[in-house]
Amino acid sequence: MTTVPAITLNDGRTIPQLGFGVFQVPPAETAQAVATAIEIGYRHIDTAQMYGNEQGVGEAIASSGLDRGEFFVTSKLSNAKHLPDDARRSFDATLAALGSDYVDLFLIHWPLPGRYDGDFVQTWRALEEFYRDGRARSIGVSNFTQKHLGRLRAESDVIPAVNQIEIHPYLTNEQLRAYNSAHQIATEAYSPIAQGEVLGDPVITQIAKDAGKSPAQVVLRWHVQRGDIIFPKSKTADRVRENFEIFDFELDEGAMASITALDRGEKGRTGGNPDTMNWVPEA
Numbered sequence: 001m002t003t004v005p006a007i008t009l010n011d012g013r014t015i016p017q018l019g020f021g022v023f024q025v026p027p028a029e030t031a032q033a034v035a036t037a038i039e040i041g042y043r044h045i046d047t048a049q050m051y052g053n054e055q056g057v058g059e060a061i062a063s064s065g066l067d068r069g070e071f072f073v074t075s076k077l078s079n080a081k082h083l084p085d086d087a088r089r090s091f092d093a094t095l096a097a098l099g100s101d102y103v104d105l106f107l108i109h110w111p112l113p114g115r116y117d118g119d120f121v122q123t124w125r126a127l128e129e130f131y132r133d134g135r136a137r138s139i140g141v142s143n144f145t146q147k148h149l150g151r152l153r154a155e156s157d158v159i160p161a162v163n164q165i166e167i168h169p170y171l172t173n174e175q176l177r178a179y180n181s182a183h184q185i186a187t188e189a190y191s192p193i194a195q196g197e198v199l200g201d202p203v204i205t206q207i208a209k210d211a212g213k214s215p216a217q218v219v220l221r222w223h224v225q226r227g228d229i230i231f232p233k234s235k236t237a238d239r240v241r242e243n244f245e246i247f248d249f250e251l252d253e254g255a256m257a258s259i260t261a262l263d264r265g266e267k268g269r270t271g272g273n274p275d276t277m278n279w280v281p282e283a
């Protein structure tokens with residue numbers, strides 16, 4: 001039985017270092033996909049209001065036969081719901097969709113510097129309410145840069161427990177990881193295999209061959225050894241299992257360094273840039 005290491009957050013709570021992400025899992029397929037992940041052993045699920053599939057996550061947990069307390073569930077505030085009253089209503093809807101009276105971790109999904117007069121601090125204060133009333137056991141942010149985090153530190157009370165940002169071998173994001181760590185903010189690495197783009201890289205395929213593991217396992221192992229929290233997504237049961245089997249081998253320093261050296265900086269980014277991403281879905 002695989003034991004997933006736990007990371008302790010700055011609020012004293014713990015989070016499994018490996019979870020299952022459900023971005024781009026269609027709502028109608030989510031309950032089945034999450035049920036498969038639970039069967040394999042995953043206990044940490046990463047969803048979001050904007051993924052439209054929180055309900056499927058809740059259904060899979062409810063039908064798992066396990067206690068709610070066995071799971072760590074993260075959701076994220078929609079870009080359309082940053083005004084505090086909207087945030088409050090949508091947080092209630094998240095709990096209803098998940099079928100739970102709390103969420104383990106709730107995040108601001110994007111800072112949206114060009115929306116809401118750039119005032120993500122008022123949004124953060126709404127999340128602080130959810131934290132204080134216990135309905136969000138931990139709160140954090142996603143896609144926040146140093147500048148955004150500095151503003152939260154100066155203008156609010158609670159330090160985010162995590163900052164969820166894009167990280168993989170083509171975008172290693174070292175400076176922001178170091179900033180997070182210097183401020184006791186845990187780093188969550190999203191799109192950990194760059195949505196599949198890094199898997200054919202010759203450096204990675206060679207290390208995989210030497211280790212007798214798949215390229216995805218090698219990249220996920222690299223993240224784990226760096227201490228980041230990850231939640232790869234797959235709709236394919238065999239891959240979900242493969243992505244879980246990363247705790248029975250180790251990469252040596254040379255392999256770790258060769259993977260880190262693949263960094264392409266901004267050019268390696270697959271998702272939105274937090275400084276310019278201002279997309280808001282139809283409410």
Ligand SMILES: NC(=O)c1ccc[n+]([C@@H]2O[C@H](COP(=O)([O-])OP(=O)(O)OC[C@H]3O[C@@H](n4cnc5c(N)ncnc54)[C@H](OP(=O)(O)O)[C@@H]3O)[C@@H](O)[C@H]2O)c1
Pocket residue numbers: 020021022023024046047109142143164165189190191192193194195196199216217231232233234235236239240242243271
């Ligand atoms: N906060 C944010 O703004 C943000 C943004 C993006 C993602 N995220 C979170 O991070 C999670 C993971 O990121 P992601 O979904 O963007 O990308 P990812 O996990 O890096 O990659 C997912 C893609 O890789 C494929 N894949 C998965 N495992 C594989 C394996 N072992 N071998 C070969 N291919 C494999 C999947 O294919 P199949 O599904 O077809 O098998 C899918 O196309 C998301 O689900 C979400 O929870 C957060």
